[in-house]
Amino acid sequence: MGWLYERPRVDGTIRYVAMYRDLRGRKRSAGTYASEKLANQAWQDAESNLRSGRRVGDPRRGRMKFKDYVQSVWLPHHEMEATTRQKYTYALNKHIIKEFGSMRMVDVMPEDVRAWVTRMKGEGVSAVTIKSNMVILSAIFTTALNDQVTFLHPCKGVKTPPAPSKPLTIISPEQFSTLYDELPDADTQLLVETAIETGARWGELTELRVKDLDTRSRILTISRAVVEVNPKFHPEGERFLVKPYPKDKEWRRFKLTAQIVDKLSAHAESESLGRDDLFFTWRQDPSPKRKLRVVPDPEALGFTEPNEAGRRYKHGTLTAYTTGKCRCDHCRAAFANYRSTRRKGGKDQPRRQPRLRDTDGHIPADWFRNKVWKPAIKAASLDIAVRIHDLRHAHASWLLSGGADLQVVKERLGHGSIKTTERYLHTLDDADETALDAFTKIRNRKKTS
Secondary structure, three states: OOEEEEEEOOOOOEEEEEEEEOOOOOEEEEEEEOOHHHHHHHHHHHHHHHHOOOOOOOHHHHOOEHHHHHHHHHHHHOOOOHHHHHHHHHHHHHHHHHHHOOOEHHHOOHHHHHHHHHHHHHOOOOHHHHHHHHHHHHHHHHHHHHOOOOOOOOOOOOOOOOOOOOOOOOOOHHHHHHHHHHOOOHHHHHHHHHHHHHOOOHHHHOOOEHHHEEOOOOEEEEOOEEEEOOHHHOOOOOOEEEEOOOOOOOOEEEEOOHHHHHHHHHHHHHOOOOOOOEOOOOOOOOOOOOOOOOOOOHHHOOEOOOOOOOOOOEOOOHHHHHOOOOOOHHHHHHHHHHHHHHHHOOOOOOOOOOOOOOOOOOOOHHHHHHHHHHHHHHHHOOOOOOOOOHHHHHHHHHHHHOOOOHHHHHHHHOOOOHHHHHOOOOOOOOOOHHHHHHHHHHHOHHHHO
């Protein structure tokens, strides 16, 4: 049952505030009116809307600042993956909140969003990033519109710069063999070979456990994936989060070749791995050994810029670094060599212990990329820029080029649509040879007749 109360004005007139209770029993205002009749009608209409299932929006929510709505309402209660929450939070802080944070939700208009897109484009933000930012902003206002915080979706009809998709990078079998030979040890070779043989994503590959492989049937089950996040986005404040499902949210099972099953079985036996142990684990790097840097003859390097006292010193000397405050490569190398020599003689101690990676045994993606993958790519002298994820692309491409059924490949990779799998048709460098041969045959028909 609603009610109203009087609100006296400065000039002595009376205004009437219509009140009612929402579905949670909270007091709500249906507006302020000049007469009791209008006020009574207002709270009665509000209660009628509640009984008929129509929520009455609170106009005060639309006056909330964009930053407050995102940080206190939308982001904490929007269901998403931990990695997605991390990505969204970084994008919001870098690109979105600084633009709309001080604006009221109801004040954000399509023209404001268009101006924001133009501004990002002028600042050199890539088309892919602009599109990603627009997806986040659109998701925020879709929720706000559904919850009757706003009654206009400012992202509707706003276009972003085109972001053309790049062709897939497919490593050939010959290039893979060269790369394989440059990997540093047998463990990393087995990991990379398992990647090309299974087409598993990195998070699926590094979460593979002994129990996931049935050695008798040679069936591998992909049922989990691990992601690496900032501890503040982890439910328990850790670095690695194991999800009980892969990216496509469905388990998948497929057969492996006998040779890779034999290698994985031998690896598990040699390492004395239990059923729940990871096939591939990260081992802490030993303390780095600092090598002395080569410093050219200071006599040939010239002199530093004058210091505060107007004095100059020869490059590549301790005096140039300490007194001349020169930080060129030669002066830094001279000082580094001096410190290294003293430490070897036990005269100085390092300022801090080498940083230990926060890991539970899972292999950090950036460590593998920088310490293993990139050095192997460089040593192999490949003429393509290939990522570890591109081995998944190569797996699909090689299967299709070898005559595998499209539906079978789709199921092995866990694609949601067969159109995704079709992208891998004819992706090897020699895939168009048959078409070119046919074209040449027809074109030269008159010459041969």
